[in-house]
Amino acid sequence: MKTELTINGRSRAIDVEPRMTLLDALRDAAGLKGTHAGCEHGVCGACTVIVDGDAVRSCLMFAVQCDGMEITTIEGVAADPGELDVVQDSFCETHGLQCGYCTPGMVLAAKALLAVEKDPSDEQIRDAISGNICRCTGYGQIVEAIRLAAKRLRESNTAAMEAGE
Amino acid sequence: MSGPAKLFQGKYVSTDRRVREDPRFVAGHGRFVQDIDRPGMLHVALVAAQAPAARIVKIDPSAALAMEGVVDVIDGAELSAAVNPLMNGLDTPKVQRFPLAVGQNRYAGEWVAAVVAETRALAEDAAEKVRVETEKLGFVIDAEQALEEGATPVHPEHGSNLLLDRTFDWGPVDEDFARSDDSLKLRVTWGRNSTVPIETFGVICEWNAWEKVLDVWASIQMPKYADQIARALKLHGNEVRVHYDVDVGGSYGVKRGIKQTVLAGYLARKLGRPVRLIEDRLENMRSGDAHGPERIFDIEVAFDRDGTVNAMRMRALDNAGAYAGRAPFQLGKPIGAIVGPYRINSVQYRAMSVTTNKAVQEAVRGFGQAPTNYAIETMMDRVADHLGIDRLDLRQKNLIRPDEFPYEIPSGSKYDSGDYQAVIAKVLEQGDYDGMRAERDRLRAEGMCAGIGVAACLEPSGGNSSFEPLLNPANRTSTWMEGSRVNIDALGDVTVAIHTTSSGQGHETLAATVVGEVLGVDPDRVRVVRPDSLGSLPGNSPVGSRMAIMLGGAAANAARDIIRQAIAIGAHLMDADPGDCSYDSGTVIGPGGAEIAWTEIVDVAHRRFHDLPKGTNPGLTASFIQQVPTGETLPKDGKAQMYPCYSFEFHLVLVAFAPVLAKPELRRYVIGHDCGTVINPHIVKGMTLGGIAHGIGATLLEEFAYDGEGQLMTQSFLDYLMPSSHEVPEVQIVKHCTPSPLTEFGQKGSGESGYLGSPAAISGAIHDALKPWGIHLNKLPIRMAAISDAIAAAEEKGHP
Amino acid sequence: MKAAPFDYLRPGSVGEACEALAADMEARVLAGGQTLVPMLAMRLSRPSRLVDITRLEELSRIDRVEDGVAIGAAVRQCIALRSDIIASDVPLLAAALPHVGHPPTRARGTVGGSIAHGDPSAEIALAATILDARIMFLADGEEEEFSPEEFFIGPTVTMAPLGGLLTRVVFPSRPSGRVGAAFHEIASRRSDYAFASTGAQVVLDGDGTCTDALLGVGSVGDTPVALDVSALAGTRLGEEDIRGAVEAALEDLDCVDDLHATATYRRRAAAQLAAQSLRNARDRAVEETA
Structure with a gap:
């Protein structure tokens, strides 16, 4: 079935079986391997991507459902190869990861939170990532990373405002 | 040895530097096995046995083979004729294991056939069409029943369900019991759980006929992996090429993957195309053979009225599952820290490993040490309770003193260094133990159940395989x-x-x-x-x-x-x-x-x-x-130097819950951690926090539970419950450094930290909270309903 | 874990959707998919065709109607959670929604899908049961209406008419007077299937006397159930009143036993949470100005 997805700002036409999940389509039809399969039944959150502004589980959507939708995957987060965005860099600063398998989903869940909440409480941070299971970190350094990213984003906004931008 | 090792002062070691692996992962540019595409690659799906034990009468693949995109279907008869059985390390030649069941299956979910197709979806479609004709056999799920006279043997050829039954006597146990003022018995049970990485196991094998080499990309954490594959596939050692530049999406011990790799390797050679076997979550949970220890501890402990613990008898009965796997050896490794951080003069240890019709165990973080630490620390709590001594005082009374290192424990292992008293003192102070006690009492006054738990335990580190020659004299391995x-x-x-x-x-x-x-x-x-x-x-x-x-x-x-x-x-x-x-x-x-x-x-x-x-x-x-430090000799007279270095951790936890809903909340969590010189503080911190989270799961949530029909009830993430960010509290880490005299910079291991003590501490805190009702919940995981039902039952009897 | 093959249709109208469903009894509606897709992945459900209603404008509205608030079958839970209409007119549903799933599942899961699935631990189903919402189907060109009590008949078993399309759920608007609503649940992890869940809504008159009280319990048995606490009318919802009413209401409650929670636990937890919901509902009603 012909389907058109806008992935990380770029429109791609793919031809997939209706049963192919968005997760598999991103990985196998679009060749974007940063979105990971963890449980394929909607619990672990490793496959989290942003669809039309919301963090969702890509294993719980079929690619054909997403025809015409805007999808952001982890590959669309960094501005340029080798240049991390603030959230990604904050994960590196606090070592908010170990094996890296749940990390793309965590980063996107964090970005979805920070898009709507500039100064999240720890409770809000924990709630935002509660659907993303991490087996390595015990979440402590992930919460620290998101806290740090929020602070940095607020400071850069303040600096931008003061500079009259 | 000449005095304690000096603190290492370095320019880069122990400094707060970033972890260089992180950028590729936060950018989604890790390279996991699932990310690797090989031209012409085929995909495997597995056909799973339904009954816990059944004779395989006939496997008919014709309907599957007739489907479009299906390349091959193989069964255990074909595979076992072509490959060697998987190694198990024990001297049990009649307990043979192949990647696909041969003749009969021995647990529900065991793979009986493999389907190879152009896509994974097509392979799954075809797997449904493979007809497996079986005759059900008797089965046994419970370890104690498996031991009984007349129990159904999981491997009839082996004669019984016992894989291992060794009793070690270290020191004058009977005399120590006789001279002690008092003794008590307890039983605690560690439920079957595992590390359950978010990435399942996966492997791609490709046979290059022109170079005569099998290329392997795998999500692997396995000693001697290439050797084992070559042996099983009857290849020369230099005909297997494992690519180590594959990122592994979590393992914590379990990503051993030999059976999966032998299967994929056989198929790749047979079919002349790359073959990929990535377990899906159901395959992983039911049949990936990656469960952890499941262990019943029966302990008898002898002590004096002043709290001196003199001797311990421990029987550990482990439910290995259907094949030996790594289960028996996970009873062996804890011998290296069988007395925990305590001066216990003599120990009798009986290690029993028994087969049942459950999935197979694999190595799990700590290699059996976490269950043993839980048993030892629970024992210390009970002794304190029995004597009416404060739990901390009892521990202090028995701790090995800093001037006693290197300290040889009864089982022959020498502890390299430590200052347990210093770590505990720091935790009590920096963690505000007094404040925690006040908080507990305040919560109790409000009608909450509140309790404090402690655990002092060791992380033996620097892994070798001394447990193999110790448990199997035919094994002469000392090199590691x-x-x-x-x-x-x-x-x-x-x-x-x-x-x-x-x-x-x-x-x-x-x-x-x-x-x-x-x-x-x-x-x-x-x-x-x-x-x-x-x-x-x-x-x-x-x-x-x-x-x-x-x-x-x-x-x-x-x-x-x-x-x-x-x-x-x-x-x-x-x-x-x-x-x-x-x-x-x-x-x-x-x-x-x-x-x-x-x-x-x-x-x-x-x-x-x-x-x-x-x-x-x-x-x-x-x-x-x-070579591993201290690895100069083979075990002798039932004594062994297990791992060389001993990290120490002390947990202090405040738990609270309402008596009816009984959902344990970890209100405060403090851990003191001494793993010698830290190479990278971020990494060590993450290991410790992650280990605690894993321990929270083992204590409260996670279990591979089987029903009376031998079926796994918790095979998806809807029922196998892992802690989320809601369940893991913020943890305060108190650092201490006692360098190891045996290593380059004084470093010790930290990969299992946190996990090795948190179950004991959390369980201890729950017991402290339940003290007014006199309730003991001696089996992990401790479910909310068990707490609440026990309180209700006690209150019906008029407690407190 | 790949779904068995199926066809996919994205109809342009409710009529087209109904036609497709009526033409093929093996077809199923795809609303949010947060429960359906895992079942497909595990091949526990194998429809011939999925009829994707998520983009039907007509089903994506939250409207005030004469007797309540009509929530279209394709309204996503995250939208409902942010809805001012629901917050002001259906406070019990507003109290239940934050307990549904996680942010990413609420982003796709729908109110209608949750009802249609009929899970006994679904928060939205419990709110509908307590409030006696009207569950509206289109089948054979006719509108059919079900009360929750009729509709939910067992765990994930409902009276949904074959080939029918759930179009909307009409939740009664809050009664006049001082109204308070509360929702509670307990699970071993916050967002899991609950062991017990309860919701309550009370109405107070000007001097704080209860004129009406509703209570329901979910997650403990085969379906969510509304319980009779009419005895609370005329009381001031004191501790004794609440305890007595809950005890009487839960007397015949059927509870199930499973690995994660015993029946005895569920019953005890349900009683405690029911009282808590009634107390919190009362306190919220008290805060409302007379």
């Missing part, structure tokens, strides 16, 4: 090495090679930090590479909390060899005695302060053979194979 190589290129830049995969432990950071430290080079300038297994030095992979010690040691020693060569070159250029020269961050300094620059050394090494001192090889490269 790790290799590393350092190359200086013609531009003078440094590259370190490590020879294993990693699953989040930060080995690239470790190697770069250590080599940078020794050479005086910024670790960020050090490149780290992973050659494939044929290009690698020998090693035993990151098991047993060993890499800081072993890879750290190998890389440091290789770097030291580079310095030795550099000094030889520099001395030769200065016409000086190398013994009078020194090295500082690339520069060789001669006797009168003359200096030879790094560029000059490199130039000589790479381009000017005529300037090289005699006997020095050109090229500035060095390899070092590190």
